[in-house]
Amino acid sequence: MKRILTLLFLICFILPAKAINELDLEDVGIAKYAVLEAKYDFSPVRILPDENAQRFTHLRQNVAIYADKQTKDFFRIDLGDGNYYWAEKKYFEVQGIIPEKRIQKVDKISFNQDKKGYEIFIPLDIYNAYSFKEEPWGLEFKLYDVDAKNLEIKNKPGCVNYEFKDYTLTLRYTTPALFGYDAKIDKKGLYVYLRKAPKIKPKKPLNNIKIVLDPGHGGEETGVCAFGVEEKDVNLKISKQIRKALKKRGADVYMTRKRDKYTPLYQRVAFADKKEGDILLSIHQNSLLNPQDVVKKHGVGVYYYNPQAKELAQKLQDELVRETGFRDDGVNFASFALTRPTNPVSVLVECGYLIDKHEKEMLTNKKFQKKFANALTKGVENYLRYLIVF
Ligand SMILES: [Zn+2]
Known part of the structure; x- marks a missing residue:
């Protein structure tokens, strides 16, 4: 949430178009263009020279773009469509300086x-x-x-x-x-x-659907710690229940980690890509910077980035709120490594707030975890049934 507010603030107040022109823009070298090559898969190109700004696109490793100006941390990208975009220097390597683009x-x-x-x-x-x-x-x-x-x-x-x-x-x-x-x-x-949207059988919508399940954190990366429990353990336990529930309904399930093991974010994304999943569900528990705010803000919430994933997020949220009785913490837009993939359709579920005593009790209770898993599975089925009309 804090990030979204920061971004809005930047867009509205600090970086309007005029202000960008006033940034210290320098030439890229002796000729007009620097040829940049993406160092990693999904290297971001943004709409503003700010690391939190919205992505215009992201590029696969070795894809080339042309920069005509630079700031300390960003290259200004000219794609020839009349707009300027911004590429953070850490994601791109300069291959050469040239007078004209290579068409x-x-x-x-x-x-x-x-x-x-x-x-x-x-x-x-x-x-x-x-x-x-x-x-x-x-x-x-x-x-x-x-x-x-x-x-x-x-x-x-x-x-x-x-x-x-x-x-x-x-x-x-x-x-x-x-x-x-x-x-x-x-x-x-x-x-x-x-x-194409898959062919769905109304009675068994999950048949032959590949779901990639991602229990958040792991190993030395514990996630939230509250009331003596660590998020990584709760994520894994709930994910195992979700796997069981999904499989029972006919889905093929692949987990990014099956035990308490550190797993980098890019590895999770690459795993989902390799398994050619249809749907990616990342499982987390929430917290707040100021724990006292939990009186007002708690409950279950689902996060998406790409518009195509919003319907899935909404269908999951409807079932989860109904079945758990938790406060509705909303269907939210957020740029996370595990919401950004465009294939599979990807969402991130914050099951509840571990810093909320009641939710922590529920989320660590095996019976409740099963109930949660069944509700989530029903939500996925509802989403798949919604695709049938198309
Ligand atoms: Zn987390």
Whole structure:
């Protein structure tokens, strides 16, 4: 919450467009552009030069972008769409300083389709920047700094259309229910994955659905400590009950950790990606900076980042509030490592506040943990049934 307020404060008061121009912007070198390469998967590009600012896109490792100016910690990125974006220096490496952007020719792209979705292959020598944007009608994908004047498209489905303008190739995927998307690169080029909502059986919606379950924290990273219990242990115990409940209803469940073990965030995200999960549930217990505030703020809450995950968050929250009797701590937007993945559809559940004596008693009680797990499972089933209409 504090972060969101800080961000709002920054946007409203400190960093309006005019103020950015007044920042100490320096040239990137003797020529106009610095070629930057993403050092890691999901390296963020933001809308403001602030580490908490909203992400415009994130890029796979080795994808290149062009910066025309720099501050102490950020590069200013020019994607050719009339806006400026910002890349934090720690995530990017300078490959060279050049007078002009290298425009990549794109002559053909091809579509492959199976029952899970579409794979779009774009042959590339230079991995130029791309972005995804969720829209009420579906998904917009853009590939920047390309020349696609003579584009030939193979096997294009009717639900995808394209446009080439101002060195940007745009693909629009029209779908009533977005259910995961991603981009990957290899030596040959860029692959864009657009998933279809799965075929759901109304009576057994979880049949053949892959759920990645992520018990938060572990090892030396304890999470919240209150009343003699550590969050990492509560997360794992509840997650094991959730696994049991989900499996009983037909789901395939994969856990990012099965025991008390330190597991870095990027490893959890990579695990979910590798398992090709449909849904990612990260399980946590909440706390507050000032424990006295727990009188007013406590209960169960679900967090999402990508709009496509909001319906899942809402369906989980409805069941959890109804079944646990906990205070409704809301369906909340938050940028966490485990809410940001676009594939699987990802949410983070704060089961309750461990610093609240009553909730701590409940959340460490095995019978209650089972009840919680069943409610969560019902919420996932309701979400999957909601996808049937599409
Ligand atoms: Zn936590």
